[in-house]
Amino acid sequence: MNRRTFAATALVAAAALLAGCGSSDDGPAEQPTGGQGDWAPVEIEHAFGSTTIEAEPTRVVTLGWGSTEAALALGVVPVGIETQTYAVDDAGRLPWVSEKLAEMDAETTMVPATVEEPAYEDIDALEPDLILAPYSGITADQYDLLSEIAPTVAYPEAAWTTPWRDVIDIVGRSLGMAEEATALVEDLDGQLAAAEDAHPELQGLTVAAVWDVGGTFYVYKPADARVDFLLDLGLESAPAVTELDTGGETFVYGLSYEQTDRLEADILVNYASTDEEAQTFLEQSYAQAIPAVQDGAVANVTGDPLVAAMSPPTALSLTWGLQDYVDLLSAAAQNAS
Structure with missing residues (x-):
């Protein structure tokens, strides 16, 4: 069952690092994303097994919900962002995504929204080295096809249910930015605690x-x-x-x-x-x-x-x-x- 069916029609800023995958009029430029120096292989377990990220990602595609925002909040601009269909601007971007891209003076390529299947050809054309879908509805078969394009990280348990903290954590570890992701979650938790206390x-x-x-x-x-x-x-x-x-x-x-x-x-x-x-x-x-x-x-x-x-x-x-x-x-x- 697709989350957007129920979230959209039935559907933080932390201190961001400025390193990222920028872009130009000729398409997204390839730049290091995490800037973490020596890279140790990262293994991410998820509903379809586990994904090993052997090298530092430099061309990241984000699918589903939340992974785009987590990457941007960590200072990483994906080369491809899945188009959303609800509450978006003319480019298919949610307002906080557009605002963050403008703040970072960055551009990216919009990947067609998933209808029945992800836009495999469009994703493949971006030559990604990592596909992030920790809060999405991809199936096992779709995961297998995406994994033929690039290492793909799916949701940990069930489709469309990953808590926002876990989305940030998974994205951060996938990008080699686990410490930054922890700091981001702590910052957001602090703002939530302040709202609760008030x-x-x-x-x-x-x-x-x-x-x-x-x-x-x-x-x-x-x-x-x-x-x-x-x-x-x-x-x-x-x-x-x-x-x-x-x-x-x-x-x-x-x-x-x-x-x-x-x-x-x-x-x-x-x-x-x-x-x-x-x-x-x-x-x-x-x-x-x-x-x-x-x-x-x-x-x-x-x-x-x-x-x-x-x-x-x-x-x-x-x-x-x-x-x-x-x-x-x-x-x-x-x-x-």
Whole structure:
């Protein structure tokens, strides 16, 4: 199941090093990425086995979600970035990615978005020596094909579920920048801790994260990285989220409209592309049956960029939308019963 189906339509700055893979009008230029001197082979274990990176990567392609931001936050500009399809600019880049590239005065090649299969020919044309996909939906067969192009790092367990900290860690180790990645995570954790300390009203409240779109009422499970991020802020996943799940999906499920009254949580986080979409949802009888809606304890996360920034957060988007997100949660908490 593709994460973007559920994150987008159903979907930090740390002290960055300036060394990276730059580019020119003739295409991305080959430059050392990590600048770590002598390279020792790195082995990364993942869902499809393990990948050994024998030499320092100089031409990196990033696929899926979050690996682009992790690389950029570490000062590495990929030669190829997979185009996103939600909350993006005309170039297919998310706003925080475009802002970071502008800050670094760097350019890159956009790889067509994965539909059924990754864009193998476009990726191969970039002559990468490393493909990063630690938060993606690539299958075992796709991994094998990508690995014929270059060493490929997949997700550690299940598709579209890797926590943002692990994405940064995996990208950092793959680039020979493990220490820098640890420092980046510590910096972001510090900003999260500060936000949590500033909002004690969130501590211990239960939360359910949902999106009503396309005739299906989606409920995100604790395994989903966006829910994990809510827990980082001191909230707790509502027991009902797990209890109402009768399917086998890893990170999200569709809840029958007849059962929404059983979705008990102190706070409901409702994702929507527009304010009008959020209001339309709240006016439905099945929404009115949800206890948190009755209490007015709803955090409507609206606007595609903010939804994308938190769904789930990345090394660059976490701080990009953090304050707005926490403010919405805090307002909802004031009405929690």
